[in-house]
Amino acid sequence: MSAADPMLEAERVLRICSACMYCDGLCPVFPAIDGKHGFDLSDVSYLSNLCHNCQGCWHDCQYAPPHPFAVNLPATFAELRQRSYADHLWPPILGRAFRASSLAVPATVALALLISFALVLGTGSPEALRATHAGEGAFYRVLPWPAMAGLAAATFGWAVIAVTLATLRYWRTIAPKTTISEIVRALPVALSDIITLRHLGGGGPGCHDHDERTSQRRRILHHLTAGGFVLSGLSTIVASAYHHLLGVMAPYPVASLPVMLGLGGGVTMTIGAVGLLGLEAWADPAPSDRGETRLNVAFLILLALVGASGLAVLGFRSTPAMGLLLTTHLGLVFGLFAALPFSKALHAPFRAAALLRAAIDSQRRASARAPDAASDSP
Amino acid sequence: MLWDVTVIGGGIAGLCAAIAARRGGAAVRLLEAAPRPLRGGNARHGRNFRLTHETPLDYVPDTYTAAELRAELRCTTGDTDRALTELLIERADSIAGWLIDHGVHLQPPGTGVMPYSRRTAFPLGGGKAMINALYATANRMGVAISYDSEARSLQRAKDEGWTINVRSAGADAAIRTRSVVVCAGGPGADPAWLREKFGSAAEGWMVRGTPYSDGRLLDLLIAAGGCAIGDPTTCHVVPVDARGPQFDGGIVTRITSIPLGLVVDRSGARIDVAGAGSQPTHYAKWGPRIATCPGQLAYLILDTDGLARAAPSALAPITAPGLSDLAAMLAIDPAALLQNIDHFNATPANAARTITEPPFAAYPMRPGLTFVHYGIKVDPTMRVVQADGSRHDDLFAAGMIMAANVLRRGYLAGLGITLSAVFGQIAGEEAARHVRG
Secondary structure (H helix, E strand, C coil): CCCHHHHHHHHHHHHHHHCCCCCCCCCCCHHCCCCCCCCHHHEEEEHHHHCCCCCCCHHCCCCCCCCCCCCCCCHHHHHHHHHHHHHHHCCCHHHHHCCCCCHHHHHHHHHHHHHHHHHHHHCCCCCHHCCCCCCCCHHHCCCCCCHHHHHHHHHHHHHHHHHHHHHHHHHHHHHHCCHHHHHHHHHHHHHHHHHCCCHHHHHCCCCCCCCEEEHHHHHHHHHHHHHHHHHHHHHHHHHHHHHHHHCCCCCCCCCCHHHHHHHHHHHHHHHHHHHHHHHHCCCCCCCCCCHHHHHHHHHHHHHHHHHHHHHHHCCCCCCCHHHHHHHHHHHHHHHHHHHHHHHHHHHHHHHHHCCCCHHHHHHHHHHHCCCCCCCCCC | CEEEEEECCCHHHHHHHHHHHHCCCCCEECCCCCHHHCCCHHHHHCEEEEEECCEEECCCCCCECCCHHHHHHHHHHHHCCCCHHHHHHHCCHHHHHHHCCCCCEEECCCCCCCCCCEEEECCCCCCCHHHHHHHHHHHHHHCCEEEEEEEEEEECCCCEEEEEEEECCCCEEEEEEEEEEEEECCCCCCHHHHHHHHHHHHHHCCCCCCCCCCCCCHHHHHHHECCEEEEEEEEEEEEEEECCCCCCCCCCCCCCCCCCEEEEECCCCCECCCCCCCCCCCCHHHHHHHHCHHHCEEEEEEEEEHHHHHHCCCCCEEEEEEEEHHHHCCCHHHHHHHHHHHHHCCCCCCCCCCCCCCCCEEEEEEEEEEEEEECCEEEECEEEEEECCEEEEEECCCCCHHHHHCEEEEECHHHHHHHHHHHHHHHHHHHHHHCCC
């Protein structure tokens, strides 16, 4: 009974879901479709990002195949989620890069690595890559500070601008007619849902990693990955404070704040990303979408490489391998930032926007709700 | 291998029986006729179950006492087996805890959009989630589970227990067992059985639940001398979307918006049910009415205002800009339809309920069978009672196959899962006690 056009398929399936509603305790997608007869592009764009892909509604579905209704909401949403990313990317031309994400991300990273190595070789001698550097400023003898800071600022600035504009474009699509005060009131709920990853809890028992059994693995590994990413960012900020405010240049001693933050961040991010890659490999293909899996895998490999290469720099910084490792690490970091606007990273701001709308809507429902009459019908 | 307990049927009753028997120390085999993705009988389509509680709990608000349940049962279903009814009422306060202990998650009140109910608890994710959890628990406890396994015959073994002939993937095998618990569901999902009991009118019916609840095991038990109970022609039937699947439409093809419009048969003549009203019980009155329509087919006609107030249903209604176009799409005589709608609008039941605003919409409806008030008689240990009043000490039945012992007519929301779970549990405990001593 399924329709070939993903939009029509979403309408067909959501109609069945809204008539059923047995999953209403699993996640906010179901309360958001309660009582709705029709679904337009904006609804579907919103709902597909509100879905956290816990796959609870697949395993719990009385209409999943081989039932003739063949309801597969996680796969339907996964496909539409990618379309919602592609439709809102900035600049719009990136939509094309995005549709071939599994090629575009590695290609961008390869280019960033190439540029990094070219700069190292262009600004110094090939010796810089092989020599043992020690003491303050050792890293800048491999790649001079202006080049390193310039590339970092350029790629990071690009990522921030492009991701912000894409998110604003997305928000315009899904935003309800609202007021600032309504947004402010909804913000604490939305932020708490974002930070706690509440909806990777599937209403309590967790995500389905492989079959009907649930676990908190995905939520924990996501916390490790995102937490590690934040710690690594903090490490960079603290290091630049050391550099500019205290006038002390990297590398810093192991017991220093930037190194401790970077070490903690690198370890947790790498463990988290490798763990999530393991879950991707173990996942049941039926409720998954191959395009989304490729998107996830490309991003997770990149995060794991960034984390692992950062740890390698720390581990081997007083050996002749440092030059090579540092250049690789920097290339990967620049590549990560450059590829960020057309990678899986978009799920974070898009899902945050969807959670904000969900919080606004649920606030409205709560204030509109009259005391319900008992409904005990068969 | 000689099994201690073989449970026939892997719905909620069968799972509770298998788990309870395993807890009692028995070696348990569970035979489920459905393939794995369709396992779980009609509990797969269940939303909530009835339970008694003296205080608010994490999963159900306020209170609902045994006395209230007793009064509602008596009012709905009349005089039934007193001992079994009391057993059901007594156990209705422990069933939620037992399910939670065996892996089922219940949805806390106030989460999601589920309606307020002090009488019922809602498994998180619905009946299939509950079934999945119980299968996982049964599997972990060491119950041997076979899917696609249909019990074809049940014979008394020469020395001890029973021999069950099982067809699995086209191959027949004999299973030896010390005791049998039959939890194969009530009858009704077999079109031939329905035709036999309801005549040719049954051809236009849909079955809302699993096709595996086909009554064959009930026939086997009766043929082997078991005492039937209830009336095979009394059943719970509600209007369902005629375009839905023949089986397993469950909750989403039910048409709930009849009070918002007008019902006509395929000649365009108005159909009404005196006193059906708009209470949730109106479904059960409309189902039998539609069953008497020509071709067992009727159409609900709504205007755009009625449709806007209707609850969503799985399949989009048939819509048209005008009533004549709608009549043409439904192959109804336009003149008859227009005349009946004019008459309906001139004498509206209430002012808000006229059919005037285009576009117009229609749902074709057929009777959808939920369950039949017919089954096998059991005693309070769930042993099958023979027509001569005797019983085998090693043959048990539980679940919808024996629901007619306590539910001779009507229905109470959430009772099916509760009675299946309670009686399944008792049957499993008794079977284990019988074989383990």
